[in-house]
Amino acid sequence: MDIVALSRLQFASTTIFHYFFVPVSIGLALIIAIMETMYVRKGDEEYKRMAQFWGKLFLINFAVGVVTGILQEFQFGMNWSDYSRFVGDVFGAPLAIEALLAFFLESTFIGLWIFGWDKVSKRIHLLSIWMVAIGTMLSAFWILAANSFMQHPVGFAINNGRAEMNDFFALITNGQLIVEFPHTVLAAYATGAFLITGISAYKLLKKQDVSFFKKSFKIAAIVGIISSIGVAVAGHAQAQYLVETQPMKMAASEGLWGKSGDPAPWTVWANIDPENKVSSGEFKIPYLLSFLSYSKFSGEVKGMNELQAEYEQKYGPGNYIPPVRTTFWSFRIMVAAGTAMIFLGMYAMFLMWRKKMDQPNTWFMRFMFWGLLLPPIANTAGWVMTEFGRQPWTVFGLMQTKDSVSPNITSGQVLFSVISFTVIYAILGAILVGLFIKVIKKGPYNMDNDHDHGSSHDPYNKEGSHAFS
Amino acid sequence: MLSLNELWFVLIAVLFIGFFFLEGFDFGVGMETQFLAKNDTERRVLINSIGPFWDANEVWLLTGAGAMFAAFPEWYATLFSGFYIPFVFALLALIARGVAFEFRGKRDSLAWRRTWDACIFFGSFLPPFLLAVVFASFIKGLPIDADMQMYAGFTDIVNVYTVVAGITVVMLCLVHGLMFTTLRTVGDLQVRARKLAQKLLLPLGALLLTFVIMTYFMTDVFEVRGTLLLIVVILGIIAYVLGGYFMTNKKDGWAFGMTGAVMALSVASIFIGLFPRVMISSIDQAFNLTITNAASGHYSLKVMTIVALTLLPFVLGYQIWSYFIFHKRVHEKEHLEY
Numbered sequence: 001m002d003i004v005a006l007s008r009l010q011f012a013s014t015t016i017f018h019y020f021f022v023p024v025s026i027g028l029a030l031i032i033a034i035m036e037t038m039y040v041r042k043g044d045e046e047y048k049r050m051a052q053f054w055g056k057l058f059l060i061n062f063a064v065g066v067v068t069g070i071l072q073e074f075q076f077g078m079n080w081s082d083y084s085r086f087v088g089d090v091f092g093a094p095l096a097i098e099a100l101l102a103f104f105l106e107s108t109f110i111g112l113w114i115f116g117w118d119k120v121s122k123r124i125h126l127l128s129i130w131m132v133a134i135g136t137m138l139s140a141f142w143i144l145a146a147n148s149f150m151q152h153p154v155g156f157a158i159n160n161g162r163a164e165m166n167d168f169f170a171l172i173t174n175g176q177l178i179v180e181f182p183h184t185v186l187a188a189y190a191t192g193a194f195l196i197t198g199i200s201a202y203k204l205l206k207k208q209d210v211s212f213f214k215k216s217f218k219i220a221a222i223v224g225i226i227s228s229i230g231v232a233v234a235g236h237a238q239a240q241y242l243v244e245t246q247p248m249k250m251a252a253s254e255g256l257w258g259k260s261g262d263p264a265p266w267t268v269w270a271n272i273d274p275e276n277k278v279s280s281g282e283f284k285i286p287y288l289l290s291f292l293s294y295s296k297f298s299g300e301v302k303g304m305n306e307l308q309a310e311y312e313q314k315y316g317p318g319n320y321i322p323p324v325r326t327t328f329w330s331f332r333i334m335v336a337a338g339t340a341m342i343f344l345g346m347y348a349m350f351l352m353w354r355k356k357m358d359q360p361n362t363w364f365m366r367f368m369f370w371g372l373l374l375p376p377i378a379n380t381a382g383w384v385m386t387e388f389g390r391q392p393w394t395v396f397g398l399m400q401t402k403d404s405v406s407p408n409i410t411s412g413q414v415l416f417s418v419i420s421f422t423v424i425y426a427i428l429g430a431i432l433v434g435l436f437i438k439v440i441k442k443g444p445y446n447m448d449n450d451h452d453h454g455s456s457h458d459p460y461n462k463e464g465s466h467a468f469s
Numbered sequence: 470m471l472s473l474n475e476l477w478f479v480l481i482a483v484l485f486i487g488f489f490f491l492e493g494f495d496f497g498v499g500m501e502t503q504f505l506a507k508n509d510t511e512r513r514v515l516i517n518s519i520g521p522f523w524d525a526n527e528v529w530l531l532t533g534a535g536a537m538f539a540a541f542p543e544w545y546a547t548l549f550s551g552f553y554i555p556f557v558f559a560l561l562a563l564i565a566r567g568v569a570f571e572f573r574g575k576r577d578s579l580a581w582r583r584t585w586d587a588c589i590f591f592g593s594f595l596p597p598f599l600l601a602v603v604f605a606s607f608i609k610g611l612p613i614d615a616d617m618q619m620y621a622g623f624t625d626i627v628n629v630y631t632v633v634a635g636i637t638v639v640m641l642c643l644v645h646g647l648m649f650t651t652l653r654t655v656g657d658l659q660v661r662a663r664k665l666a667q668k669l670l671l672p673l674g675a676l677l678l679t680f681v682i683m684t685y686f687m688t689d690v691f692e693v694r695g696t697l698l699l700i701v702v703i704l705g706i707i708a709y710v711l712g713g714y715f716m717t718n719k720k721d722g723w724a725f726g727m728t729g730a731v732m733a734l735s736v737a738s739i740f741i742g743l744f745p746r747v748m749i750s751s752i753d754q755a756f757n758l759t760i761t762n763a764a765s766g767h768y769s770l771k772v773m774t775i776v777a778l779t780l781l782p783f784v785l786g787y788q789i790w791s792y793f794i795f796h797k798r799v800h801e802k803e804h805l806e807y
Binding site: 059060062063064066067068070071073074075076077078079081082084085087088089090091092093095096097098099100101103104105107108109110111112114115116119120159160164165166168406407408409413416417420421424431435438439 | 517520521522524525527528531532534535536537538539540542543545546547548549550551553554556557560561563564565567568570571572575576617618619620765766768769772773776777780781784787788791794795797
């Protein structure tokens with residue numbers, strides 16, 4: 001494989017992996033902050049336990065999220081140095097601000113939260129977790145500001161052969177960011193919520209610590225349903241913006257080669273043949289694409305062939321069609337997972353409203369357990385659609401992926417890093433899952449039992465070597 | 470009056486000085502866990518002594534890199550692509566180290582803990598070594614061509630000069646970390662930390678001196694900034710001597726301040742030697758990256774200056790506050806697992 005393909009593979013795989021943990025951190029931080037707030041306000045120890053138990057999972061997850069994030073800060077320069085040179089003037093700023101504003105906040109207050117249970121007052125401790133929650137959200141804002149520039153570049157001019165920022169305010173009020181930020185952050189809240197309802201459902205099925213997990217389930221289910229519906233609303237806004245700014249991505253995500261016709265139907269599935277530029281065996285819902293694109297039941301959407309011709313006129317010869325199958329199916333997977341989340345959340349609300357949480361259906365709780373996988377599937381599919389759909393561009397209309405890569409690295413070096421990061425990430429992932437299972441099995445009231453290896457009865461007391469002392 | 474380009478050079482220098490000063494001691498403590506701690510409890514005490522801080526300390530590095538990207542994108546691009554393989558190793562080490570702190574106590578098995586202890590050790594040793602190699606090669610010069618692309622071979626990066634720099638910084642982190650340990654622990658562990666720091670002081674001095682002499686002969690920095698560097702070297706010697714004096718008199722806080730000062734002055738000397746260059750080309754002076762030709766435009770720098778100067782006081786404020794909250798020493802008898 002060439003350097004571009006290998007670098008793309010590395011960026012995609014490390015970023016997707018990183019993004020399994022980021023939304024969990026954002027979501028759990030908020031819900032734990034809510035739980036601890038209830039503890040401080042009501043004085044009920046059970047809420048404290050909740051913050052601590054879910055906090056345990058949160059911290060394991062947070063650690064993996066943090067370390068896989070360091071790589072993100074470096075790999076623009078490592079693998080995409082020509083990209084960094086071209087856009088650094090604009091793109092570097094949100095990254096630097098993210099570190100200064102969000103990373104410091106998160107990392108300092110997470111330390112206070114972990115080690116501060118007995119050292120600071122209840123209120124300061126509560127403040128710490130809220131600071132972490134706010135920090136994770138701010139972090140999302142700034143990195144999405146950077147990503148939005150890649151989707152829809154604004155606030156810059158081409159000077160000295162590169163993109164130079166000339167309007168910072170435009171950068172942070174980018175229309176893309178205004179729709180992308182709520183969509184992404186609400187999806188993250190849903191991710192944390194469905195993780196908690198999923199684990200709680202499992203424990204309720206086992207009839208372990210029923211009161212504890214019923215309360216946890218309820219809090220998370222409320223967060224889950226609000227954010228799932230919010231994600232859909234924000235997603236709708238994003239689709240409308242997409243038609244305006246990146247119509248090619250929209251057309252690809254519909255497998256639409258020719259014009260859609262007016263009103264435009266939404267394709268549920270299709271057999272796409274990118275070689276011959278045809279889609280067949282389509283199943284369509286009338287009016288729906290018009291509604292998704294324009295919030296009304298009329299209006300035409302441009303197809304890829306027409307856009308390709310337009311782009312050739314505008315940007316010169318080349319292939320401007322992204323990987324159609326990937327874009328098409330990732331969009332559908334995201335929508336399907338998101339819809340399932342809304343249905344699960346609504347049914348949970350129904351049970352809570354009818355006060356039937358004491359005897360929930362076994363099948364429903366099983367669904368809720370497996371439901372914890374829905375948000376990560378939707379998140380991943382959503383990003384795959386967004387980033388694959390932008391191809392062949394790194395910055396839409398300005399710079400292509402093939403021109404972005406570092407010219408001074410070799411494919412051997414990148415192969416080495418791809419393999420190294422894949423191996424270490426696979427190990428991290430396996431350990432994280434193992435530790436999650438262990439913590440969940442132990443439950444909230446046995447958390448500290450395995451930790452009492454004091455010095456006096458430590459069988460490994462003698463193994464310490466002290467060559468220097 | 471400082472130009473914005475100069476100001477950002479200074480700010481990035483400050484971020485890296487802050488990083489080496491702060492993460493320097495937690496790297497040191499991470500290394501100590503392998504030979505200062507006599508048993509698992511002591512190891513746990515050492516880890517907990519940096520527990521609330523190390524993550525925030527590491528953010529200084531991320532912010533430094535982010536600031537470089539924003540203010541000097543050419544520097545960021547040349548540096549990270551040019552040192553591709555060293556950064557892969559540094560990242561692997563930092564990744565393993567970061568999760569090790571969290572994972573280590575999560576299973577009660579000797580093999581498990583030993584594995585993570587090894588990650589903590591190598592993760593605390595490799596990054597300062599590699600970063601010192603990178604910084605030393607900045608002033609030694611690197612094969613950077615007219616397009617600001619760096620095509621470095623193995624010996625351009627790994628050579629006697631940079632390896633001495635690496636070992637020196639690792640030793641400095643270790644002594645600095647030992648002094649931090651004297652501040653955060655009690656009893657036997659504290660006494661042993663102080664003793665070991667005293668023992669290592671002489672080798673550290675020898676390494677620092679070697680590095681200064683090699684720098685004098687192998688780089689142009691003393692020609693370019695002779696007077697200023699001479700002052701820094703003299704201040705460094707004073708801090709070093711005072712550090713030794715305070716250690717003998719068990720004034721641990723002061724001694725920690727002095728090892729930190731030696732660290733800060735060492736990092737500062739690299740930046741002073743570089744200025745106004747940011748990376749030196751060994752092919753042709755004309756190919757040097759400087760604070761002018763590597764920088765972002767004026768508008769971008771202005772925005773970043775406003776943002777940074779607004780945020781920095783808060784960041785420093787709450788970080789100092791967190792050190793204040795955890796100023797008490799870590800005892801063996803307290804709740805150690807989190």
